[in-house]
Amino acid sequence: MKRPACLVGCSLLLFLWLIFYLKPPEPFSDDSVSGKSIVISGILDDKYHKNSSDYLIVSKAGTVSGMESEKKHKVIVKLKENMESPGDHPAIGSRLIVSGKGMIFARARNPGNFDLAEYEMIRGVDFEIYDAEIVSFGKGSKTRFIDEGLCLIRERLSRTINELYGDEDAGIINAMLLGDRTGLSEEIRDRYRMSGMSHILCISALHITLLGMGFLKVVRKAGLGRISAYSMTFIMMIIYGRLTGSGVSTVRALITFALMMIADIAGRTPDLLSSMAVAGSGILIFKPLYAMDAGFILSFTAVCGIGLLNPVFKRLFLSKGTIADSIRTSISVTLFMLPVTLYFFYSVPVWSVLINLVVIPLLGVLLVSSVVSVTAGCLIMTLGRIIGFPARLILLFYRGITRLNELLPFSLITAGRPEIWQIVLYYFIVAVCILWIEKGYDAGRLKKLLATCDKGKRGLWEIRLTVLIGACLAVFILFIRIRPELSLTMIDTGQGDCHLIELKGGKTVMIDCGSSDVKETAKYRVIPYVNCRGHDRIDYAIVTHTDEDHINGYIEMLSKDSGSLDIGMLIMPDISDKDEAYMKLAGMAEDKGVKVRVIGTGDVFKVSNVRFKCLNPKKGAVFSDANESSVCLLLSMEDSDFKALYTGDIEGIGEEAMIRELYETDYGSRIGLLKCPHHGSRFSTPEELLCMIRPVYTFISAGVNNQYGHPHEELMEGLEYAGSRTYVTNICGAVRMDIEGERVRVERFIED
Numbered sequence: 001m002k003r004p005a006c007l008v009g010c011s012l013l014l015f016l017w018l019i020f021y022l023k024p025p026e027p028f029s030d031d032s033v034s035g036k037s038i039v040i041s042g043i044l045d046d047k048y049h050k051n052s053s054d055y056l057i058v059s060k061a062g063t064v065s066g067m068e069s070e071k072k073h074k075v076i077v078k079l080k081e082n083m084e085s086p087g088d089h090p091a092i093g094s095r096l097i098v099s100g101k102g103m104i105f106a107r108a109r110n111p112g113n114f115d116l117a118e119y120e121m122i123r124g125v126d127f128e129i130y131d132a133e134i135v136s137f138g139k140g141s142k143t144r145f146i147d148e149g150l151c152l153i154r155e156r157l158s159r160t161i162n163e164l165y166g167d168e169d170a171g172i173i174n175a176m177l178l179g180d181r182t183g184l185s186e187e188i189r190d191r192y193r194m195s196g197m198s199h200i201l202c203i204s205a206l207h208i209t210l211l212g213m214g215f216l217k218v219v220r221k222a223g224l225g226r227i228s229a230y231s232m233t234f235i236m237m238i239i240y241g242r243l244t245g246s247g248v249s250t251v252r253a254l255i256t257f258a259l260m261m262i263a264d265i266a267g268r269t270p271d272l273l274s275s276m277a278v279a280g281s282g283i284l285i286f287k288p289l290y291a292m293d294a295g296f297i298l299s300f301t302a303v304c305g306i307g308l309l310n311p312v313f314k315r316l317f318l319s320k321g322t323i324a325d326s327i328r329t330s331i332s333v334t335l336f337m338l339p340v341t342l343y344f345f346y347s348v349p350v351w352s353v354l355i356n357l358v359v360i361p362l363l364g365v366l367l368v369s370s371v372v373s374v375t376a377g378c379l380i381m382t383l384g385r386i387i388g389f390p391a392r393l394i395l396l397f398y399r400g401i402t403r404l405n406e407l408l409p410f411s412l413i414t415a416g417r418p419e420i421w422q423i424v425l426y427y428f429i430v431a432v433c434i435l436w437i438e439k440g441y442d443a444g445r446l447k448k449l450l451a452t453c454d455k456g457k458r459g460l461w462e463i464r465l466t467v468l469i470g471a472c473l474a475v476f477i478l479f480i481r482i483r484p485e486l487s488l489t490m491i492d493t494g495q496g497d498c499h500l501i502e503l504k505g506g507k508t509v510m511i512d513c514g515s516s517d518v519k520e521t522a523k524y525r526v527i528p529y530v531n532c533r534g535h536d537r538i539d540y541a542i543v544t545h546t547d548e549d550h551i552n553g554y555i556e557m558l559s560k561d562s563g564s565l566d567i568g569m570l571i572m573p574d575i576s577d578k579d580e581a582y583m584k585l586a587g588m589a590e591d592k593g594v595k596v597r598v599i600g601t602g603d604v605f606k607v608s609n610v611r612f613k614c615l616n617p618k619k620g621a622v623f624s625d626a627n628e629s630s631v632c633l634l635l636s637m638e639d640s641d642f643k644a645l646y647t648g649d650i651e652g653i654g655e656e657a658m659i660r661e662l663y664e665t666d667y668g669s670r671i672g673l674l675k676c677p678h679h680g681s682r683f684s685t686p687e688e689l690l691c692m693i694r695p696v697y698t699f700i701s702a703g704v705n706n707q708y709g710h711p712h713e714e715l716m717e718g719l720e721y722a723g724s725r726t727y728v729t730n731i732c733g734a735v736r737m738d739i740e741g742e743r744v745r746v747e748r749f750i751e752d
Contacts, residue, residue, distance in 0.1 A: 196352020
């Protein structure tokens with residue numbers, strides 16, 4: 001049996017995936033923690049500084065007061081007051097008592113949103129305590145002088161990096177050398193991701209190999225014997241891994257590097273795939289939840305790409321040399337990672353293969369220059385700045401590449417998250433191609449073709465063409481998006497409103513985008529969902545009225561240069577009393593080159609197979625309240641009786657005008673979907689309207705535990721009496737309705 005370690009490792013990973021897919025583990029969700037004053041007692045595991053705050057990691061934490069739990073927890077503690085240095089806090093390994101307010105981590109509320117609770121669960125953390133104070137501390141049962149020393153060294157190195165390099169460069173160097181990404185701005189992360197250079201911003205196998213082999217050469221030249229040099233290198237790399245926080249990709253890289261050195265000592269050729277499988281199995285045995293971790297999956301698929309596809313490309317394309325090897329490796333990694341890249345990030349950087357041909361060769365110089373400069377800077381700052389000049393020059397070059405990439409056409413293709421069946425079929429086709437080539441090569445047929453290809457044999461080109469067709473078919477299947485005629489999504493933005501309408505031909509319409517209780521709601525909730533659905537543009541962005549919880553997401557989008565959604569046209573109410581928010585939003589749109597259009601009662605516009613009729617506000621009217629001026633739209637489809645009514649926060653005079661307009665409109669016997677006005681307030685959606693339209697479905701957007709008590713009980717009773725099936729975001733999360741002909745399917749993100 002070839003590579004038994006691979007078979008064991010892959011079987012273990014698939015087994016865990018199947019278990020977690022059928023029954024996903026639930027993060028800690030004890031409501032007795034959230035917002036309550038609690039006191040815990042536990043062991044200090046780590047301490048660090050992040051975003052101007054000091055944090056402690058406390059393990060084996062039992063509760064002294066504030067909640068009932070016999071389980072020992074791992075807790076993140078955010079201290080109320082910051083210290084000058086981590087050395088001012090208790091030493092790692094100390095037993096301490098901490099008091100503060102508890103907070104459970106947020107779950108994702110929409111598809112595509114980051115699930116903080118799941119992320120921390122994978123790392124074994126249950127909850128957080130903020131505004132915390134250390135009540136008392138004492139010596140623990142085990143002394144951990146090495147961990148304490150490494151923590152202080154890490155802090156000293158971080159401060160040196162910040163002094164040596166500017167803010168932007170320091171963030172990148174800290175991420176590369178210390179695994180600390182807290183200093184990276186969102187702009188840098190977005191630019192590196194869009195260029196396919198994100199691997200530079202984390203400690204990967206390439207970093208470990210370059211640093212480890214560099215250290216090995218130094219100690220060998222210093223006269224150390226072979227075994228001693230390898231042993232010292234291995235110990236130093238373990239210490240380095242501990243220094244950087246022992247992330248999953250770092251641990252995998254360290255295990256692979258150790259196996260490579262062992263094979264070298266034994267005079268054997270290390271097998272990349274077997275080493276990867278051993279490393280993965282070791283991690284999953286002790287921490288099985290890492291089978292769900294994006295970093296773990298991306299790290300291992302990258303190695304699989306090199307180990308499985310690179311040999312195939314070497315046999316099919318005989319060009320030799322460093323450039324040819326780099327191209328083959330880069331294509332292998334990109335192709336094999338494509339499904340998981342789309343699954344986790346929803347988009348693909350098109351020019352990443354070419355960009356990495358330039359970026360990766362400079363990475364070794366960047367690492368050496370930065371390591372030596374930081375070491376020297378700890379002693380003499382001026383010397384560190386001189387030695388770090390090449391590193392600053394390379395980072396300046398990288399910055400230019402990321403900005404050039406933004407100017408190139410099709411720099412980022414947003415395809416959305418593929419379905420599981422598409423990923424399985426993609427890898428099946430890739431596996432068939434690999435096995436076909438390997439079998440032909442082992443049988444000698446392909447080897448003979450390769451040996452005689454320079455004599456004009458057609459067979460090799462036929463094989464290449466077959467493999468190319470297989471690869472194109474796999475990619476095509478991965479990019480297929482089977483969509484219904486019409487999709488209506490109520491995105492959960494907390495106490496706010498945002499509705500995405502997806503139409504034939506990929507056109508998109510958004511009605512409102514904002515929140516009063518979720519900061520940067522566009523960045524964290526709306527944009528990830530839209531990207532997850534395979535869109536990077538909103539063709540028509542409709543503003544019903546200018547309350548903050550309906551427009552601040554639009555303002556956020558229009559203020560960003562990258563990492564946002566393009567807007568084709570902004571549609572606003574045609575009213576006379578334009579407030580400051582109205583003028584600000586319209587001005588930002590015009591500055592961004594976005595067309596601005598106003599609509600009022602009677603206006604009709606059509607997008608693909610859907611017709612929108614405006615029922616309010618009356619053109620040029622003046623309203624005493626912004627809610628009364630809300631744009632109300634009746635949506636209808638061609639070749640279907642389905643209709644939907646979107647109402648903003650309509651109430652009072654505006655609601656009466658909308659009802660009068662509805663009486664004159666042919667909407668059929670019932671409205672298929674009512675977007676309930678004003679988050680389910682008792683002061684809107686009167687009985688007259690419900691009896692008139694008798695909505696089959698009703699969507700209500702309201703925040704969890706919102707201060708207004710939305711949706712109000714009186715309204716919910718009225719909807720039940722009208723025979724409507726009601727979905728509320730504070731219970732269901734995002735809700736999507738798919739319409740295909742006369743068939744309607746409703747899907748909620750959070751199930752009871």
